[in-house]
Amino acid sequence: xxxxxxxxxxxxxxxxxxxxxxxxxxxxxxxxxxxxxxxxxxxxxxxxxxxxxxxxxxxxxxxxxxxxxxxxxxxxxxxxxxxxxxxxxxxxxxxxxxxxxxxxxxxxxxxxxxxxxxxxxxxxxxxxxxxxxxxxxxxxxxxxxxxxxxxxxxxxxxxxxxxxxxxxxxxxxxxxxxxxxxxxxxxxxxxxxxxxxxxxxxxxxxxxxxxxxxxxxxxxxxxxxxxxxxxxxxxxxxxxxxxxxxxxxxxxxxxxxxxxxxxxxxxxxxxxxxxxxxxxxxxxxxxxxxxxxxxxxxxxxxxxxxxxxxxxxxxxxxxxxxxxxxxxxxxxxxxxxxxxxxxxxxxxxxxxxxxxxxxxxxxxxxxxxxxxxxxxxxxxxxxxxxxxxxxxxxxxxxxxxxxxxxxxxxxxxxxxxxxxxxxxxxxxxxxxxxxxxxxxxxxxxx
Amino acid sequence: xxxxxxxxxxxxxxxxxxxxxxxxxxxxxxxxxxxxxxxxxxxxxxxxxxxxxxxxxxxxxxxxxxxxxxxxxxxxxxxxxxxxxxxxxxxxxxxxxxxxxxxxxxxxxxxxxxxxxxxxxxxxxxxxxxxxxxxxxxxxxxxxx
Numbered sequence: 162x163x164x165x166x167x168x169x170x171x172x173x174x175x176x177x178x179x180x181x182x183x184x185x186x187x188x189x190x191x192x193x194x195x196x197x198x199x200x201x202x203x204x205x206x207x208x209x210x211x212x213x214x215x216x217x218x219x220x221x222x223x224x225x226x227x228x229x230x231x232x233x234x235x236x237x238x239x240x241x242x243x244x245x246x247x248x249x250x251x252x253x254x255x256x257x258x259x260x261x262x263x264x265x266x267x268x269x270x271x272x273x274x275x276x277x278x279x280x281x282x283x284x285x286x287x288x289x290x291x292x293x294x295x296x297x298x299x300x301x302x303x304x305x306x307x308x309x310x311x312x313x314x315x316x317x318x319x320x321x322x323x324x325x326x327x328x329x330x331x332x333x334x335x336x337x338x339x340x341x342x343x344x345x346x347x348x349x350x351x352x353x354x355x356x357x358x359x360x361x362x363x364x365x366x367x368x369x370x371x372x373x374x375x376x377x378x379x380x381x382x383x384x385x386x387x388x389x390x391x392x393x394x395x396x397x398x399x400x401x402x403x404x405x406x407x408x409x410x411x412x413x414x415x416x417x418x419x420x421x422x423x424x425x426x427x428x429x430x431x432x433x434x435x436x437x438x439x440x441x442x443x444x445x446x447x448x449x450x451x452x453x454x455x456x457x458x459x460x461x462x463x464x465x466x467x468x469x470x471x472x473x474x475x476x477x478x479x480x481x482x483x484x485x486x487x488x489x490x491x492x493x494x495x496x497x498x499x500x501x502x503x504x505x506x507x508x509x510x511x512x513x514x515x516x517x518x519x520x521x522x523x524x525x526x527x528x529x530x531x532x533x534x535x536x537x538x539x540x541x542x543x544x545x546x547x548x549x550x551x552x553x554x555x556x557x558x559x560x561x562x563x564x565x566x567x568x569x570x571x572x573x574x575x576x577x578x579x580x581x582x583x584x585x586x587x588x589x590x591x592x593x594x595x596x597x598x599x600x601x602x603x604x605x606x607x
Numbered sequence: 608x609x610x611x612x613x614x615x616x617x618x619x620x621x622x623x624x625x626x627x628x629x630x631x632x633x634x635x636x637x638x639x640x641x642x643x644x645x646x647x648x649x650x651x652x653x654x655x656x657x658x659x660x661x662x663x664x665x666x667x668x669x670x671x672x673x674x675x676x677x678x679x680x681x682x683x684x685x686x687x688x689x690x691x692x693x694x695x696x697x698x699x700x701x702x703x704x705x706x707x708x709x710x711x712x713x714x715x716x717x718x719x720x721x722x723x724x725x726x727x728x729x730x731x732x733x734x735x736x737x738x739x740x741x742x743x744x745x746x747x748x749x750x751x752x
Binding site: 252255256258259262263266267337340341344 | 653654656657660661663664667668670671707
């Protein structure tokens with residue numbers, strides 16, 4: 162297992178160091194495969210279907226932003242189709258335009274989804290699309306995924322109706338009939354609607370489940386999403402409509418897709434729920450309910466790095482800890498303490514002993530332990546660290562369960578780090594994290 | 608000498624500038640109401656053009672039927688229906704655009720407020736550095752004289 166984590170750490174480090182190159186290479190691969198597939202499916206223009214042209218176009222597209230990648234792909238399709246039929250080429254472009262004006266205008270960054278979906282569908286592997294989007298996208302990503310399915314079935318309809326260019330030339334006056342056939346094939350094809358519906362259902366299920374505050378939410382949502390997808394394909398694609406689907410192949414493909422997404426998830430985020438800490442504390446304005454989940458990280462062997470920097474001595478002192486123990490003791494001794502009744506004498510004794518014997522762990526930055534904190538973060542959370550541990554210990558023996566305090570804040574996902582009263586996106590956290598002198602933010606930025 | 612805090616702040620500002628800053632600054636040129644109106648206008652244009660394209664494609668699809676029954680068709684009813692659908696779609700898009708634009712503007716405004724706050728901190732640090740530099744120069748001159 163540690164070997165896996167080491168490999169993960171190495172790959173992550175490599176990706177972080179060369180992210181621009183990796184992203185460009187992935188985009189190039191995607192566009193190259195797409196152009197190759199397009200040239201096979203609608204390769205009416207032999208000049209455009211050549212390897213050199215495809216390579217050049219892929220290189221060109223790889224350096225463009227996603228929205229322009231879609232534009233290049235649409236232009237390629239138009240140029241291929243215009244050789245066969247001007248009307249069909251114009252129709253395809255108009256359908257692209259309608260999709261853009263009605264839907265994709267609101268999601269300019271989802272260009273990769275629109276290109277990848279038809280590619281994966283044509284490779285007989287559409288199962289990975291909803292799982293991946295559900296896991297890493299949001300609920301609005303249904304729209305580009307559905308548009309991708311439309312593109313796939315549109316190109317298929319064109320391919321089914323335009324057999325050869327010679328036949329087309331022989332029947333030049335049949336352009337309108339061809340147009341009607343293509344639209345019939347597209348709009349009266351139940352498979353397209355089935356695929357879109359399954360995509361939508363799976364994405365919704367995965368997105369909703371992974372947002373639930375529970376352990377292994379991502380893994381559970383992935384498993385349930387795969388199950389829902391398999392069931393949907395069996396019910397809709399096999400029993401209700403004949404999609405020429407092999408159940409074994411479909412189930413195998415779905416499981417493989419689940420594996421792929423799981424691997425992506427492994428690289429995306431690995432959380433160790435067994436060591437999760439649930440603590441609660443308060444300041445003048447808020448109650449805080451915090452779930453701290455350490456990430457599993459494995460240090461890859463690195464060269465020695467000598468850091469030349471100033472160092473401030475702001476570690477929590479012994480005085481804090483002693484005062485915390487004193488406060489705790491006085492609280493336990495206080496007869497008016499409402500929680501006192503819930504503590505047995507043995508528990509209190511054990512607690513005192515624990516507090517006296519176990520010193521608080523060092524709260525200095527530890528590179529091995531990254532802590533994900535949810536709930537509003539206290540300013541000066543570090544200084545309150547001894548109280549956290551005491552309260553968490555009390556919680557552990559059932560003494561300070563928040564039975565008498567109502568939750569004032571909405572529960573948040575374990576992965577989010579909330580710093581403000583409202584939820585903020587990850588980027589915002591990155592940009593505007595509270596400044597500290599210990600270089601923690603520098604680590605994040607790096 | 609490198610000022611750690613200033614460097615960190617500037618790095619964050621630069622990252623923000625690179626990603627969302629440009630869009631946010633564009634939005635900040637407008638008042639919120641103006642921005643929302645502009646977005647709604649864009650939606651109206653987009654929906655109108657898209658709807659026209661769809662209408663043209665439908666007409667093309669039923670062209671033979673339309674030519675055959677050109678004299679028998681109830682154009683008033685067809686026109687009313689097309690207009691009603693258009694207004695319905697337009698209303699939905701206007702509402703969606705309104706919500707989306709308001710939300711986006713408020714979010715960008717918050718981000719920009721923090722961004723300007725950070726710029727203010729950077730400026731203060733720079734001023735402090737300038738002041739310290741001047742003091743050092745004065746001291747140096749005094750020592751020389």
